[in-house]
Amino acid sequence: MDVMDDFLAARSQMALSLGFHIVYSCIGMVMPFFMAVAHFRWLTTGEAVYKNVTRAWSKGVAIFFVTGAVSGTVLSFELGLLWPKFMLHAGPIFGMPFSLEGTAFFIEAIALGFFLYGWERFHPWFHWFTGLVVGISGLVSGILVVAANAWMNSPAGFDFVNGQYLNVDPIKAMFNAAWLSQALHMCIAAFAATGFAVAGIHALMLLKGRNVAFHRHAFTIAAVFGALAALVQPLSGDFSAKDVARRQPAKLAAMEALFHTEKPAALVLGGLPDEQTQRVNYAVRIPGLLSFLAHGNFSQEVQGLDRVPAADRPPVLVPHLAFQLMVGLGTFMMGVAALFFLALWRRKAWLQSRWLLRLFAAATPAGFLAVEAGWTVTEVGRQPWIINGVLRTADAVTPMPGIAYSFYLFSAVYVSLSCVVVFLLSRQIRMVPALYDVAPPTALA
Amino acid sequence: MPFMSYVVIAYLFLAILLYLLLGGADFGGGIIELFTSEKNRHLTRQTVYRAIGPVWEANHMWLIIAVVILFVGFPRIYTTMSVHLHIPLLLMLLGIIARGTAFGFRHYDAVHDRMQAVYNRIFVYSSAVTPFFLGVVAGSVLAGRIDPGAPDFWSAYVASWLHPFSVAVGLFTVALCGYLAAVYTVGEAKTAADRQRFVRKTRLLTAVTVGAGGAVFAAAYREGIPLLHWVLGNAVGRTALGLATASLGLLWYRLGRGPAALLRVLAGFQATMILLAIGYAHFPDFLLVRGGPNLSLVRELAPARTVQALGEALLLGSLFILPALFYLYYSFERDKSRGVSVDG
Numbered sequence: 001m002d003v004m005d006d007f008l009a010a011r012s013q014m015a016l017s018l019g020f021h022i023v024y025s026c027i028g029m030v031m032p033f034f035m036a037v038a039h040f041r042w043l044t045t046g047e048a049v050y051k052n053v054t055r056a057w058s059k060g061v062a063i064f065f066v067t068g069a070v071s072g073t074v075l076s077f078e079l080g081l082l083w084p085k086f087m088l089h090a091g092p093i094f095g096m097p098f099s100l101e102g103t104a105f106f107i108e109a110i111a112l113g114f115f116l117y118g119w120e121r122f123h124p125w126f127h128w129f130t131g132l133v134v135g136i137s138g139l140v141s142g143i144l145v146v147a148a149n150a151w152m153n154s155p156a157g158f159d160f161v162n163g164q165y166l167n168v169d170p171i172k173a174m175f176n177a178a179w180l181s182q183a184l185h186m187c188i189a190a191f192a193a194t195g196f197a198v199a200g201i202h203a204l205m206l207l208k209g210r211n212v213a214f215h216r217h218a219f220t221i222a223a224v225f226g227a228l229a230a231l232v233q234p235l236s237g238d239f240s241a242k243d244v245a246r247r248q249p250a251k252l253a254a255m256e257a258l259f260h261t262e263k264p265a266a267l268v269l270g271g272l273p274d275e276q277t278q279r280v281n282y283a284v285r286i287p288g289l290l291s292f293l294a295h296g297n298f299s300q301e302v303q304g305l306d307r308v309p310a311a312d313r314p315p316v317l318v319p320h321l322a323f324q325l326m327v328g329l330g331t332f333m334m335g336v337a338a339l340f341f342l343a344l345w346r347r348k349a350w351l352q353s354r355w356l357l358r359l360f361a362a363a364t365p366a367g368f369l370a371v372e373a374g375w376t377v378t379e380v381g382r383q384p385w386i387i388n389g390v391l392r393t394a395d396a397v398t399p400m401p402g403i404a405y406s407f408y409l410f411s412a413v414y415v416s417l418s419c420v421v422v423f424l425l426s427r428q429i430r431m432v433p434a435l436y437d438v439a440p441p442t443a444l445a
Numbered sequence: 446m447p448f449m450s451y452v453v454i455a456y457l458f459l460a461i462l463l464y465l466l467l468g469g470a471d472f473g474g475g476i477i478e479l480f481t482s483e484k485n486r487h488l489t490r491q492t493v494y495r496a497i498g499p500v501w502e503a504n505h506m507w508l509i510i511a512v513v514i515l516f517v518g519f520p521r522i523y524t525t526m527s528v529h530l531h532i533p534l535l536l537m538l539l540g541i542i543a544r545g546t547a548f549g550f551r552h553y554d555a556v557h558d559r560m561q562a563v564y565n566r567i568f569v570y571s572s573a574v575t576p577f578f579l580g581v582v583a584g585s586v587l588a589g590r591i592d593p594g595a596p597d598f599w600s601a602y603v604a605s606w607l608h609p610f611s612v613a614v615g616l617f618t619v620a621l622c623g624y625l626a627a628v629y630t631v632g633e634a635k636t637a638a639d640r641q642r643f644v645r646k647t648r649l650l651t652a653v654t655v656g657a658g659g660a661v662f663a664a665a666y667r668e669g670i671p672l673l674h675w676v677l678g679n680a681v682g683r684t685a686l687g688l689a690t691a692s693l694g695l696l697w698y699r700l701g702r703g704p705a706a707l708l709r710v711l712a713g714f715q716a717t718m719i720l721l722a723i724g725y726a727h728f729p730d731f732l733l734v735r736g737g738p739n740l741s742l743v744r745e746l747a748p749a750r751t752v753q754a755l756g757e758a759l760l761l762g763s764l765f766i767l768p769a770l771f772y773l774y775y776s777f778e779r780d781k782s783r784g785v786s787v788d789g
Contacts, residue, residue, distance in 0.1 A: 059553050066549030069502060070542045076512045077538055080527030087516055088524045092747035095517030099755050102506070102513045103762030109502040110769045114776075121780060168748040170517075170755075400531050400602055409535075413542060420546070424554055431555035 004404035010082040010397045013407040015379070017075055020414045022375055023368055024068035024421075029138030030194035030225070031061045036132045037221050043124055049437070053218045054131075056428065056436040058116060061134070063424055065112055067417065072105070082403070086386050086396035089165045093158050094151040096170035097144035104144065108137040142190065143183045150178035153378065154247050155387050181243040182378070185236045188229050189374060193367025195226020196333060200364025203357040205429065214437040223360065224344075226367065227337035233330055238293070245294035248388065249303040251381035254314040255323040256290055257283070258304040265290035265302035270324055273316045278305075280320075312384065319381040326373035329366045336363050446743065449756030454729070454742050456759045457514045462720055464507035466625065466713050469618075471504045473626025475544070475572020476619060478565075480646060490565075492633045492643075493626065494552075503770060505545070517755050521745045522732050526582070529591045529605040533581045540575030543567050573619050580618025584611030584661075587723070588670060589733035613664035617657040621716060624650040628696070628712040632705020644700050651697065675726035682722045689718035 004012075035057045042050035076098075080087050114122070114130035121127075151157075157173025159166045202219035206212060245252045252258070257268050259278040267290040271283025288298040295302070305313050336359050343350035350356050386393040397403075474493035481489045515523040527534065544567075551564035585591065585606040595601035627647040634640035665672035676682045696703075696711040727733065732740040746752055 059555070062553050063549060065502070066546055066553075069505070070545040073505070073509055073541055073545075074538050076509055076516075077527070077534055080516060080523050081531055081534060084524035084527050087527070088520050091516040091520035091523065092518070092751040095513070095747075095751065096754050096758070098513050099517055099758040100762070102510050103758070103765060105509065106503065106506045106762070106766050107769060109506055110766070110773050113503060113773050117777070121776070168751055170751045398528060398531065400528060401598065406535060409539070413539065417542065417546060420550060424550060427555045428553075435555055 004407065006401055006403045007394055007397050009403040009407040011393070013403065013410050014078065014082055016407070016411060016414060017071065017078055018375065018379075019372060020418065021068065021071040021075055022371060024064050024071055025138075025142065026190040026368075026371065027194050027197070028061065028064040028068040029135065029142050030190050031057060031064065031198065032131055032135030032138060033191075034195075034198065034221050034225060035061060036128065036135060038217070039128050039131055041217075043128060049213050049217050052214060052436045052438070053221075055119075056214075056432060057218070058131075059428055060425065062112070062116055063421060063428075065108075067421055069105075069109070071414075081406075082398055083386065083396045084398050086391060089391070090152075090387060093155075093165065093168050093170060093173045094148050096174045097148045101141050101144040104137045104141040108134055108141065111137060139187065142187060146183045146186045147174055147176070147179040149378075150182040151176045152386060153182070153251075153382055153388050154178035155390055160390050177247055178243065181236070181240045185233075185240045185374070188233045188236050189367070189371050191229035192226055192233055192330075192333060193371045195222050195224075195229055196336075196360070196363050196367040197226075197365070198222035199226050200360050200362075201429065203360035204364070205432075207354060207357050207361060211432055211437045214432060219357075219360075223340055226333075227340045230330070230333040230337040230367075231341075234334060237327075237330065241293055242296070245302070248382070250305065250308045250312065250314055251319070251378075252294060253303060253305045253308070254316050254319040254381050255377050256302075257316055257320040258290070258302060259316070260306050261301060261304040263291070263301035264288040264299045265294070267293065268320075271320075273320050275316050314381050314383045319377050322373040322376040322380070326370045326377060329370040329373070333363060333366055333370070336360065447749065447752070449753045450743070450746055452756040452759060453514060453518045453746070453752055456756075457511060457518070457742070458720075458724070460507045460511035460514060462717060464505075464511060465621075465716055465720065467504040468507060469576065469622040469716070470625040470629050472544075472572050472576045472619075473622035473624065473629075475569045476576075476623035477626050477630070477646060477650065478569045479573065480623065480649065485642060488639065488642075489630070492630050492639075495633055503773065505541075514755070514759070518747050518752060519731070519740075519742060519745045520747060522740045522742075525591065525593065525732060525734075525740060526586065529593075529602060530582050530585055531602060533578045533585070533606050533611075537575055537578035537582065540571045540578060544571035544575055547571065576618045576622045577615040580615035581606055581611045583618065584614030586732050587614075587727075588668070589735055591732065592735040594736075608668060609664040610661070610668045610670055613657070613661040617654070617661050620650065620654040620657040621719075624654045625712055625716065627651075628708050631700065631708055640701075647700055648697070651693070655693075672723075676722045679726060681725045685718040685722040685725070689715045689722070692718075 035054055038050045038057065039054040041047065042054055111130045111133035115127065115134055118127045118130060122130075151173050154177040155173075156176040157169040157171070199219050199222040202215040202222065205215040206219060241252070244255075256265075257271065257273040257280045258265060259273075259280075264287065266285040266287045268280050269284040269286065271280040273280045290302050291300045292298045294300075305316070339350070339356065339359070343356060382388055384392050384394065386396045477493070478486060478489055512523075515526075547564045547567040551561055551568065554560060554564070588608065588610050590608060591605045592600060595605075624647070627643065627650045631640060631643045631647055634643050662672055664670075671678075676686055692711045692714050696708060696715075699707065699711075727739070729742040729744075730739040731742050731745075734740060747755070
C-alpha cells in the first residue's frame with residue numbers, strides 16, 4: 001500500500017488540527033458574550049428564563065472550552081512536531097503574541113473556574129463580571145493568535161540576510177502589516193458564525209414547539225449578535241481584500257483566479273479554474289469590478305499570476321472555490337440578517353413566523369462553513385511559503401518519516417472527539433426541560 | 446547576561462515545577478483510582494473532584510506556559526525535542542486530549558448514564574499514560590541519547606527515548622503524581638474513617654514512589670548514566686536529597702493527624718527538592734546530546750530583544766495571573782471548609 005507523502009501528511013494534519021480548533025475556539029470565545037447578556041438580563045429583570053438560558057449556555061461554553069483548550073495545547077506542540085525548521089527561526093520572532101496569549105488563556109481558565117462554580121457563592125455582579133472576563137480574555141487570545149498567523153503572511157521584525165534572521169524585533173513582528181485586517185475579519189467571523197449556529201439550533205427547537213419562552217429568549221440574543229456581525233462583515237472583508245491586494249498580490253490572484261494581469265480587471269464569479277490551460281471555465285465576469293474591489297477604482301491594473309515566478313505560484317482551484325464559498329455564504333447570512341432586523345424593527349409579526357425560523361435553522365452551519373472556507377483561502381493562498389517570501393513550507397517540514405500514520409491517528413481522534421461533542425450537545429438540548437427550563441417563565445405565570 | 450535572561454530561565458523552571466505539583470496532583474487524581482477498590486471508588490472520585498474541580502483547567506495552563514517559553518526563548522531546545530522525541534510527545538498529546546475531554550465530558554454530560562463509566566475508564570487510563578510519557582520525555586532530555594547526527598530511523602527517533610532509564614523516569618513520574626494526589630486527598634477527608642483509608646493509600650503510594658525512585662537509579666546505573674554522581678556529587682544536590690528524605694519522614698509520621706496544609710507543603714517540598722537535585726548538576730545545560738555539545742539555556746537563548754519582551758510578558762502576565770489564581774484557590778478552600786458543595 002502506498003503511504004501518503006510526509007509533506008502532504010504534515011500539511012493535512014496541521015490543516016485538520018487547525019480546522020477543528022478554529023470551531024471549538026470560536027464558540028468558546030464568543031458564547032461567553034451571549035451568556036453575559038442573558039446573565040445581565042437575569043440580574044436586572046429577575047426573569048428566571050434568563051437565568052435558565054445562562055446556565056444552559058454555560059454548560060455549552062464549558063464543553064467547548066475543554067475541547068478548545070486541549071486542541072490548542074496540541075497545536076502548541078504540533079508547530080514543532082511538524083514544522084521544526086520553521087519554529088527554529090520563527091519562534092523567537094513571532095512568539096510574542098503567543099507569550100501574551102498564554103496569559104490571556106490562563107486568565108480565561110481562571111475566570112471560567114470562578115464563573116462555573118460561582119453561582120450563589122459570590123456577589124452576583126462579581127460573578128457576572130467573571131463570565132464577561134471569560135469572553136474578553138478569549139477574544140484577546142483569538143486576536144493574538146491571528147496576529148501570529150498574520151506574521152506568516154506579512155513577515156516583519158527581522159532582516160533576512162543570506163539565509164540568516166538578523167535584528168529580531170518581536171514587537172514589530174507582532175504589529176505586522178496584516179494583523180489588524182486579519183484579526184478584525186476573524187473576530188467578526190467568529191461572532192457571525194457562533195451567532196448563526198446558536199440561533200439556528202434554538203430556531204429549530206422553536207419550530208418543534210419545545211420550551212418556547214426559553215428558546216425564544218436564547219434565539220433572540222444569539223440572532224442579534226450573529227446578524228449584527230454578518231451585516232458589518234462585508235466592510236471588514238473589503239478592508240482585507242484591499243490589504244491582500246497590496247501585500248500579497250499572488251494570493252489575491254489565486255483567490256480571484258486571475259491567471260493573467262488585467263487592466264481594468266474583471267471580477268470572476270464562480271467558475272472552475274483550470275491550472276493547465278490557465279483559464280476559468282463556466283464563470284460570470286463583471287468587467288472592471290475586481291479593479292474596484294482591490295484598488296478602489298474601476299480602471300486600475302490588477303496583477304495576475306503571470307507576474308509571479310512559476311515556482312512561487314499558489315494553487316488556484318482550492319483558494320478560488322473556497323473564496324467563492326465564503327463570499328456566497330457571507331452574502332446569504334447578510335440577507336438573513338437584514339430580514340431579521342427588518343422584522344425586529346418594522347415587521348414584528350415576522351418574528352413569530354415559521355419561515356424566518358426555518359431560514360435561521362437552515363443557516364445553522366453557514367457561518368462555520370464560511371470560517372473554514374476563509375481559513376482555507378488564507379492558508380492555501382500563502383503557499384508555497386510558510387513565511388511569505390522567506391521560507392518555503394516544503395523546507396520547514398520535520399525530517400521524521402512516517403507522518404502519514406500520525407495524520408491517520410489524529411484524523412481518527414478529531415473525528416471521534418467531534419462526534420462526542422455533538423452527542424453531548426444534543427443531550428444538553430434534550431435535557432433543557434428537565435435541567436434548565438424548570439421555573440415557569442414569569443411572562444406566562 | 447542581561448537581567449531578563451534570568452527571569453526567563455526562572456519562569457521556565459517555575460512553570461515546570463508548578464505543572465509537576467498542580468498538574469501532577471491532577472493526574473494523580475486519576476491514578477489513585479487505579480489503586481482503589483471498586484467499593485471505595487466513588488468516594489475517592491468525589492473527594493478528588495472536590496479537591497481539583499474548580500481549578501483543574503488552570504492547573505494545566507502551566508504546561509502551555511512552559512512550552513511557549515521553550516519555543517520563544519530556546520527555539521533550538523524546543524525543535525530538537527520536537528524532532529527526536531516526536532513519538533513520546535505525540536503519545537503524551539493523545540493522553541492530554543483523552544484525559545482533558547473525558548474529565549470535562551463526565552462532568553458536563555447532561556445525562557448521567559452508562560456513558561459515565563466510559564468517561565471514567567478513559568480518564569483513569571489517560572491519567573496514567575500522560576504523565577508516563579511526560580516522564581519519558583524528561584528522562585530522555587537527561588539521558589544523552591538524543592543524537593542529531595543519527596543515521597537511521599531507529600537511532601534518530603526511537604533509541605533517543607526508548608531505553609530503561611527514560612521508562613523508569615516515566616514510571617517514577619506516574620508514582621509521584623499518584624503520591625501527590627494521595628497526600629492532597631488526606632486533607633479532604635470528611636470523617637476519621639475516610640481519613641484512615643486515604644492515609645493507607647498515601648502510605649502505599651509513598652512506598653511505590655520510593656521503589657520507582659530506586660528503579661530510576663538502577664536503570665541509570667545499568668545504562669551508564671552517572672545519576673548518582675549528578676545528585677550526590679555536589680553540595681546542593683546532597684542537601685536537597687537530604688531535606689527531601691527528612692521531610693518524607695516527617696510526613697510519614699504526621700500523616701495520621703497532621704493538618705492538611707502541612708502535609709501538602711511537605712509533599713510539594715519533596716517534589717521541588719527532587720527537581721532541584723536532578724536539575725542542578727547540569728545547569729545551565731538543559732538537553733544532553735550524545736557526543737555533545739549539550740544544549741544550554743544560556744547558549745541557546747533567543748536574540749536579546751525577544752528575551753527582553755518575553756521576560757516582560759511573563760512578569761506582566763504574573764501580575765494578572767497570580768492574584769487571580771490565588772483568589773480562586775482561596776475562595777474554594779474557604780467554601781470547602783464551610784461545607785458548601787462544589788458542584789457546577
